[in-house]
Amino acid sequence: MGNQREHVMNTLDRYLRLCDVPVRADITDELGELFTDDAVWEGVGPEYSGEFGRREGRTAILEMLAGYLPPNPHFRENVHLLFPGTIDLHATTARGTWLMQQLSRYASGDAEVGVARLEVTFRLEPDRPARISLFRTERLFSAPLASAPPSKEAA
Template sequence: MVTVRATTSVTGLETRLLLLEASESIRWIISRYMELCDVPQPEFDLAELGALFTEDATWQGIGPEYDEKFGRYNGRAAIAQMLGSHLLPGGPFTANAHVLGEGRINISLPTASGSWIMQQVSQYTDGRQEVVAARITVDFELDGALALIKTFRTQRLVALSPANLATPH
């Protein structure tokens, strides 16, 4: 969180307004990203998904499960292509929904960062079902109050399937 000295000067108010607008832009970007990653998505637009990232963005799976499963992608086009392989028809999902927690945002103009816990409920084309909780950590570039994703990192925290839910503990 950016600390701004409480002031009623025009400059102070302009800075506070810019920070509020940047925070809203970040929330909109991360929410739209999650919405576009839901399957089925009747209005899916791979170009729109790619446009949420800077040209030189990085998307990365981190941790033992996601580093191997997803790896690292550099550049808007490579990220969009990878996401499309998971989300477009013919991908691994018949249904996939994302639920994003409140998270936190830190703004240090002209950049920002945020961290969220995300739940993903999935049904795969092979019939498997899974609920995953992952930590999403994102760095943003800000152009004024407009945010774009610069670095997106996802790390699986826990995964549950009907098989391990049915097992008594």
Template sequence: MTPIPSLSLASLAERLSRLEAEREVRHAFTRYMALCDVPVRPLAGESLAALFTADAIWEGVGRHYEHAFGRHQGRAAIVAMLSRYLPPTPHFATNTHFVTAETIEVAHDARRATGRWIMMQASGYVDGRAELIGARLVVDFVPDADSPRWRIAHLRTERLFDAPWQVNPRAALPPADGSTPA
């Protein structure tokens, strides 16, 4: 067994800070993906807007997504664009995101991080069409000044492929209060 080199308290604190940053980055990204699913029930007090910095950039890159989505800057512009695809807008009957091949790199000073993922999106549209989409996401994050949370500063998504898909959506989620839907 290799002996563990002695570490200073300062170096341990730096390592811990970077590990906590990585965890917060992962949390912010997985909440973003979950809030883009349909149907979804956000956690109490949760919103897409809260996941982005005030001057964040969301952009589609590559031949397909640059044209389909373009570039949006600012929290309000990003949420407005995403809202075109989320309830109550009739776009998706069901939409689920799966992410894999994760790498998260946190700067040594823990003031910036970049995450990379491959995403699979299984979508069923209200018009009956369905497709499976593969995309590459590269996302820059910065820590929030007022909390331990990290926020999305720049999200880039590039479509890699799409394929036909058959989706058999289940009934909508039951009401939050646990009652049976009418």
């Protein structure tokens, strides 16, 4: 069972790293490998349900994520920090809950810190990495950060 927990954490860690900005060039295929064909990605709660809504299927999820990741200029910098969580293992699935902190600087120059609760269900299959079948995120806290002064290179 410990090995399955490691597979779950590796998948979630890879997902968050691929969503950090700056990011390598085209990561769509790598992101796609992390989700089942019938996966659901859902923003829940008063803020995220309206902002993100519900995406059903790998293709819809990847299209939504592409709106936030380069070459789209939404984020100038973005990093996810994951706190220890809980993982419940079952025969063919695992369900975990974590708190995640996100530090973001947007193309506009505005910056914020946010904390979200992640509830993620993974499909476990023999001889294959754990894949996300349900990803739910709920914003619990956000606050603006001081904007960085323009760099000397930009002047």
